[in-house]
Amino acid sequence: MHPEDPIQPMDSIQQVDPTAPVQQSHPNAVQPTPATNKPLTESKPTASDADAEEFKTEPEASHTEAYDSAAYRYIPQGVQGWNWGAFMFNVYWGLGNKSYLPLLCLIPFFNVIWIFVCGIKGNEWAWVNGDYPDVATFQAVQKTWNRAGLFAFILATIGILLVILMYIFIFAAIFVNFQNDGRTTY
Template identity: 45%
Template sequence: MPYPGQPKDTPIPAKLDRWNWGAFLLNWIWGLGNSTYIALLMFVPFVNFILIFILGAKGSKWAWKNRIWEDEAHFIRTQRNWAKAGIFFIFAIIALTFALIFGIFSLMKSSDAYKMTMAEIRKNTEVIEMLGEPIEAGWFVTGQLKIGQNGKGSANYSIPISGPKGNGKAISVVVKTNNVWQIKNLTVQFENSNKIIKIIGKKETAHLKKDNAPLLVADLNYSREFISRKYP
């Protein structure tokens, strides 16, 4: 609604009818502050994605119509403050997100399970031969860290590692029992190479099949000999 002394249906001046960043960034909050309650449709799934752009384009016109303004300067000042608040809000969300990610990574990398994993990697001669020394861990560590009651817990890590000779990725499974961490499985894969080093864990299935092959042949020969004796 225009400022006092003007008709209610006075259209918004052309110089004020522009993109409204406050409406775009703060949507339903801006709507409550500017008596533009259509902004509450932001809580409707799928509609909200389109509505933020409509609010940005139509927000100034709706705010002019739905509130009483002292003058044009009052309208401009108010909408500018909403835009500043929206920008501050977005930067605050980004900062909190980065702080949360940093906190999660720091927690994972400060655990005993992570430190044990890196210690095993750094002392393995095969890994040293492939990557060189020193072996460093990348920042973007993914996985899970669970600390339960009664001294139990578990951790799964995917750790990017690098050295003077190349890069790789370590995958580990660590279990905590009676307050003691133990690595159950630790494998290192290398970039630009098909080689996989199993530092801790069971032998690969392919190796087991190869080792068992002579036993299978022996069993087959024994079966043939038994049949030939029973049925000459």
Template identity: 50%
Template sequence: MDENNVNQTVNESTVPEQPKLGWNWGAFMFNWIWGVGNRCYLPLLSLVPFVGFIWAFVCGACGNKWAWQNGYFKTPEEFNKTQSTWSRAGLIAFIICVALTVMYILLFALFIAIAVLSNGFHNL
């Protein structure tokens, strides 16, 4: 057996999986719902008027860390699997929101163009 293969096998079997503490789309998009579901209650601050928009970004950036630190998950594997599901759902929701916003803007521009063309430019 090659020495590199032995080292790689030993390294892969002895290094446990670590929790992934980066950006979480689920915490960003579903902030307070994600917080209650993960027994993290700081995301409830997103319900405060004028704070919620900024707090959503804080939740996306810090959510995984908060969820891991609360001790609800027994293993990093369980944590990563659960947060991966939340993140996937959040990313899908984000893409849908962006697509709907773009469609709304395009339809609004189309209606403006139709109104201008049907009434002429002198009625603006």
């Protein structure tokens, strides 16, 4: 083959090691390990690297922070917790917070389980997908969703209890009516 030929034989193509870490654009970027998807605490520079300190990554998360490997972002302690807005207004909450997993609540029967997942993971999804500068701003935004969601939950619970009581009174009246002299009057 000629050197100017654009097609190269397979022997001349550089093979890539799939287990080797990918070089990031920034030397302090967190890189996942292929086997565990956890950030490396420190990359291993070779002896020929003059500036070995440049290749160190961020330290591991402390025990107070969770690590979301899908988005490579740390989730602060103040972000975790139950979200009433994601639980009650799951589809609208998801669209408003750029989190599209709550759209799975539109699937019949699956939504009964998924609303609880939205309530549990909602804050983390909103933090990862949102552009919040700090935890205080995030909590202020989610506080309004939480208040509205809790209010809707209380109203729904009261409504369900009233419907159950109504059916109990109707069936009790029908039962009492059948007990009176064995005849029915409507």
